[in-house]
Amino acid sequence: MNKKKLLALIAKKNERKQSLVNQGNTCEDVATLRSINAELDTLNEEIRNLQEMADAMPDDPEGDETNLRTAAVNGDIPGVVVSGAQSQQQRKAQDEEGIEYRKAFMEYVLRGTPIPAELRVDANTLTTDVGSAIPTVLVNRIIEKMETIGMILPRVTRTNYAAGVNIPTSTVKPVATWVAEGAGSDRQKKTTGVITFSKHKLRCEISMSMEVGTMAISAFEAAFVRQVSEAMVKAKEEAILTGNGSTQPKGILTETPVEGQALTPAALNYQALVDAEAALPQAYESGAVWAMSKKTFMGFVGMVDDNKQPIARVNYGINGAPERTLLGRQVVLTGDYLPSYSASLEAGTIYAFLFNFSDYVLNTVYDMGIQRKQDWDTEDLLTKAVMSVDGKVVDKNSLVTLAIPTQG
Template identity: 25%
Template sequence: MKIKDLIEKRAKVWEAAKNFVDTHEDENGVLSAEDSAVYAGMEKEIEDLTAAIDRQQRAEQREAELNRPVNSPLTGKPYMAPEGKEKTGRSSDEYRKAMLNALRSNFRQVSNVLQEGVDADGGYLVPDEYDRRLIDVLEEENIMRRLATRITTSGEHKINIAAAKPAAAWIEEGGALTFGDAKFEQKILDAHKLHVAVKVTEELLYDNAFNLENYIIVQFGKALANAEEDAFLNGNGTGKPTGIFDGTGGGHLLTTLTAALKSDDMLDLVYGLKRPYRKNASFIMNDATLPSLRKLKDNNGAYIWQPAYQAGEPDRILGYKVETSAYAPKDGIAFGDYSYYNIGDRGSRSFKQLNELFAGNGMIGFVAKERVDGKLVLPEAVQIMKLKAD
């Protein structure tokens, strides 16, 4: 079944479920045991359809990535590039081809063009084309890289923040002026090292039919993205970025619930955020939190959860987008404008080959490294609501 058909079917089941509850609740809003079982079946069907939609969307994304041609066909006559615009260094086509040949030959065919990428440890900087495609994978897998503000840094990066602003005041004619102070603070983006390593058999490495380039980029990208997202959400700033759910450097803690979550609590969370930040705000929560939210109604009996009716569109709660992550804490919900979370990438990512470590097993090791930091520069831009512990 196509994604469009699945989405339409889910919408119909959801409408039927809402109508079923509205027509079978007693005066106290309670369903009988038999009706509860019927509603649970409808809800299970919605969850299954949602899982099927997500699965097909991921399959389409993988299919598009795998079908992307490695080489572009020649569609015009050869021409001479204008002077001054020829790609050089790590951006050159020669560097990219030499990098791939070096990987396939266990770095036994290192040419002069590859010497531009040699570092003190014998690692090789990723060509510019590789680095951009790795960023593509990180964006697809990591919700925070899509929502946050990204900065490329060459050293310790300082972000200036207006902590206090002068205020206007009324005075009588001839009265004395009052002077306010403008105070400033700084947030510092440093660089924490993150790496991922894989082993590849020599047979696969030397087999031209094996898409080595795509394999390494996709696997490294997913592993880095998962580790990054965990840190951007939960990191404590010690050896890793500071996450938005961190109790010290994260978002502002609005409230800690002592009872089960209610629709009024979600309203408090939305309107607890200052109006300027609500324009681009969205929710971040764990997938396990959604089932309880989907059952909540407002004072008019309407469900506050609104499923997406178009492919690619996120579900919404109270009109705001919902982002889910397996790394978000199960006892917390964030709501805010995550563009105030700054991600600092320190230079380019790098590849490194391990010649001897797995030589006895007939395998070659590869390591990808990056240096990155992340901080919420304005804690008031994100509000956190802690849920009651089970």
């Protein structure tokens, strides 16, 4: 058999492989899925052996063989790899890997059907109370979704260090000094410290109605990713601002500001903004933004400075999204994470602050699992998504807070 015929045989076997993958996408019977997977394993072994033989053979002199190889590289022959190139069909096949576990996972979430033990052998679990690990393909989609939504989460520094690792952090910024020509300057000593992340278990409860039990796997996965990512983002953002640091990540407002940067203005007025800007060190002002609720921001709208210029502005970018500023500094709305300004708030309550969000590090371990139970009153299926998260401020010099003053 020459190389041309060998590549043609590989192409036929890959066509059969793709047909089996398509059958697996629509198959709902576990026994049939296992039969399909067994045949796929056999085909993969045969294709791998044939491909090794083809790679070891010299090229045929006919031009048709070259065209066949070009077609394989471009993805026209499903599953064929030539000289390290990967076809589009192979990438699709890889995405479909684990379809049996994904279907079993859907059955577990929607109907409580236990995932077969043989499918859970390689599943990563967080802790002993996690009922099932979320399939890797869904974890990746959840992460991508969380990267694009939220008001605060996209602004912080995100890492995925292992728990217990000491991470060095700089506590001061370097400065330059003038020296005479030919003379040297003292080497600057940059003080460093370390932070250590632990594991705080984040559990977000989502509800999937019994009516979704008949949905296709693609619809189920889309709904699952949307609900989990939105719940996770809300819980993370609230912890980034006000987390207690013991059972949650330590929030920005849980830190004690540098002396002179915890302000208690008598009222929500122009002078409060001026004082806050004055308290912010110049070395940290470039990345700092305002954070407050929309209602608090609207309290500044209409105020003017001594030159009758408005101190608050709302512009609309190319995409039509509002861009809010106070004295030229960007404002990030915090939703209901922060209380809105009111004279009736308890003394010491922080209602607005300045901060460079990149100085906050959120560390996440992306092994995700779920717990499941049923609400007997509504018959809804309550699912808790679980992951490990920790976070800390690594440099608090850009933090300036506005709080209600003590009366008296």
